[in-house]
Amino acid sequence: MNNKMWNWFNERYKIDSLREFAQKKSVPLHSATIWYYFGGITLFLFGVQVLTGIFLLLYYRPGVDTAFESVKFIITKVKFGWLIRSVHSWSANLMVASAIIHMFSVFFHRSYRKPRELSWVTGVIMLCLLLTFGFSGYLLPWNELAFFATKVGTDSARAVPFIGDMALRLMRGGADVTGATLARFFGLHISILPIVFAVVLGVHLFFVQLQGMSKPLGHSRDDGKKRSMPFVPDFFLRDLIVWMVVFNIVLMLAVFFPWELGVKADPFSPAPAGIKPEWYFLFVFQSLKFLPAHIGPFEGEMVGIMALGLVGLAIILLPWLDRAASRERRSRWLDAIGVFVLLYFAVFTILGYVLD
């Protein structure tokens, strides 16, 4: 029966060629093979996000009078609603963490070098999309922390020269964070971002399939001993094991540390003490806090935002900036910069939590 079905499809859609392609695909084996798993983990967690997000959509009702109440309903009345919501929140955070680890592993292995420049670009775009996912999703429960964090977060757009005020109004749907902001964040989170992300993810995966997995710099010279593992089924089965472990971690976090709902946002109340953004924005938040009010003739926050923009641009253009990598050489300067960025991210995130 299975054979008949297979033949029926194969006759029409040439599945054999796909199978042959999959069987030909191999994963290089070396001391850094473990880092390959983080791309898969991010993909798996994205799947979890889509699934739990769809479940949440069944009950979530956007609006200043309904958002908080509907999330409360989900976590108190809906069977396993608390689990779905907690898994969605924890999985989102782990997905960002996994994507960041994936990006740093690609950076230190110089896997973005020719011919994989566009895989890097699509990856950076996806990380930006993930951060936007996180930022927009954070507001949706319409609780006090999210409300004020969004207020502070969107306010920093004001520092962008020329288009700051316009960008702020565009994000908020007005001068302040209101129901209009919630409506557009909701639309962005469940409609625009998923479509754009799916397209970029498709392109990214297509590139990976087409070009295969990159060997880290230094491993790519052919030493006569080509060691690799078939992607299907060997690596894929290992991927499944890792996904199972990650899923269990997500479940553990959701059960033992359920994501809190807090109190409903009250736009007329003063901002509570200790307002902080999500951990992945904390280093930016903390850096801006350390900046003086004015740097030369410019506002400190504006300089900070512009510097961040330049760093973002440099990250996207990295494959073309790092000429040494394309000649299979490792730039020690770039390694040092990478370590500095990693330490900066870690130290400023910790400072963000420790300092008031």
Add this chain to the structure above:
Amino acid sequence: MFWIREAQVNNIYFKTTIISLLIIVSQAIAVDNCIECHNQIHEQIISDCKEDAHSRARVFCAGCHGGNSALADEEAMNPKYGFVGAPKPKDIPRFCARCHSDAGYMRNFNPALPVDQLEKYWTSRHGELFKKGDYKVAVCNSCHKAHGVFPSGDTRSSAHPKKVPSTCAKCHSDPALMQTYGIPTHQYTQYIDSSNVHGYALFVKNDITAPVCNDCHGNHGAAPPGVSQVGQVCSHCHMLNAKLFRASPHKDGFDALGTMECAFCHQASPDVNAPLARIHTIVKPMAKLAGTVQPAVCVQCHSQGDAGWQMAGKVSAGSDSLAGKFAAAEALIKRAEKRGLEVSDARWQLNGDIHRAMLELRTAIHSFDLEAWQQHFDYADSLVNAVNAQGLHATQELSSRYKYFLIMTLIIALLIVLLILKIHQVENDRKAALTNKQGGIRR
């Protein structure tokens, strides 16, 4: 001819306005020679007066002391300019009243300010003694200071609620002074005692609505309330308790004994033999005040077996059981909150409905009607039971979550084992196929 008359009237208004403006401007730019000359010898006084209520109302030195501040020599202090200098204690009440009892004048500065201070003062114990020629008693500046006078709402004022106890204590905690009048001096120490609910509210919780000396004794008409008036004084804030008490059988009993109503039971360690001993330490109201063992106050009058004793026993037992249930329910909710469960409705009930119900239950004791108290008790008990049920449900929910997690972990572990076995099988099959292939080649 009407228009001519109107023009004349307008002309008068115009002139008056110009003259008034000139007076205001000249006053504003005029040099106050009192300050110029007294700057050195009265530096502290000048500093105290800088921002006080009188200065802000542009009432400077000459406003109270008279004289002509426009003159720069001793002529300024000529009595012909109304100079009175520093008033003597016997003159102070009337001295201040020159302005403060003049409603028309005071309206220029603060129309809401009362102008009956002197009238009230004469009715106070201070005023009564003053009239008899005792000038050691408190007069206006004893409480408000002579210089640096601020409205009582200003924290710099010696009449601000947080300062009133220490202001009164300046005299009332002075044993030498109070000995003359046969008045005890423990009021202040009793008031600031941490077990005094009013002092605690004022100093620790910074609640400036908490009663201080003048709220019970009056301010300008200060006098100790009589035994029969104590309940009346308390009832200004504790209306419901007073209403229930007055309708209760205790009212007549207390009246017959000549015992103060509220203060007798609510003072720290009440003693029928010394009913005024700790009157200024009003202890925090608690269920344990009603009962048959210390610190319950009922035992002061009731003896074992009488109706009051029995009721006290029932109230005490009920209160204890409710307190125990409340503590258990709160612990359950706290645990659930700590574990991240959403129990805000239960928390809301604990802090809102139940808190209110328990307050009403404590209030209901003042009716000394067991049936009425029982109704309130049943209501509070039902609320606590409902929250307790929510807490228990949360506890069950927690255990079921942990149970499901354990089951899921086992399933996942099993899947992982199966996947590992599958990997081994795939690798072994491949090795076997490779060996067969190599064997075939050799053959």
